[in-house]
Amino acid sequence: MDDLNVHLRSVTRFIFFFLSFCLLTWALFPTARPIAAGLAVGALAGWVNAIYLFRKVKRIADSAAAQSYRRTNLGFLTRAAVAVLAVVIALRVPGINLYAVIAGYFVTQLATLLLGFLGIPRGKG
Numbered sequence: 001m002d003d004l005n006v007h008l009r010s011v012t013r014f015i016f017f018f019l020s021f022c023l024l025t026w027a028l029f030p031t032a033r034p035i036a037a038g039l040a041v042g043a044l045a046g047w048v049n050a051i052y053l054f055r056k057v058k059r060i061a062d063s064a065a066a067q068s069y070r071r072t073n074l075g076f077l078t079r080a081a082v083a084v085l086a087v088v089i090a091l092r093v094p095g096i097n098l099y100a101v102i103a104g105y106f107v108t109q110l111a112t113l114l115l116g117f118l119g120i121p122r123g124k125g
Contacts, residue, residue: 007116008054014111015047022104038090038097042104045086049079050108 019040026036056074083105090101 004054004058007112007119008050010115010119011050011108011112012047014115015043015108018043018107018111034095034097035100037095038100039104039107041086041089041096042101043107044104045082045101046105046108049082050112052079052082 022036022040022043026033026040029036052075060074086101086105087098090096090098
């Protein structure tokens with residue numbers, strides 16, 4: 001389970017760099033403000049969902065290691081509600097692009113996938 005902590009830390013670091021890039025884009029390029037704001041809102045919602053899913057997976061793994069088989073779920077409705085909240089924010093707040101929110105939501109998942117592949121140790125042979 002220690003690998004999962006390391007992986008989540010690297011994904012969090014990437015998301016913070018991405019959010020700072022969105023903030024700089026928002027500050028320096030006034031024409032790109034709706035897109036930068038949408039990407040930031042979407043990436044933040046995706047990151048919150050990744051943290052929530054990490055905690056649920058860790059709880060399931062800990063209960064399986066202790067052999068106390070409690071019935072648990074991964075909290076799909078909660079994660080879906082966070083995604084819908086990001087879309088509602090984009091619809092209610094002027095100056096946030098809805099399509100950028102949707103695209104930004106997948107930044108965390110893509111970062112998780114790519115950083116996971118880059119973190120696999122290369123074997124000799």
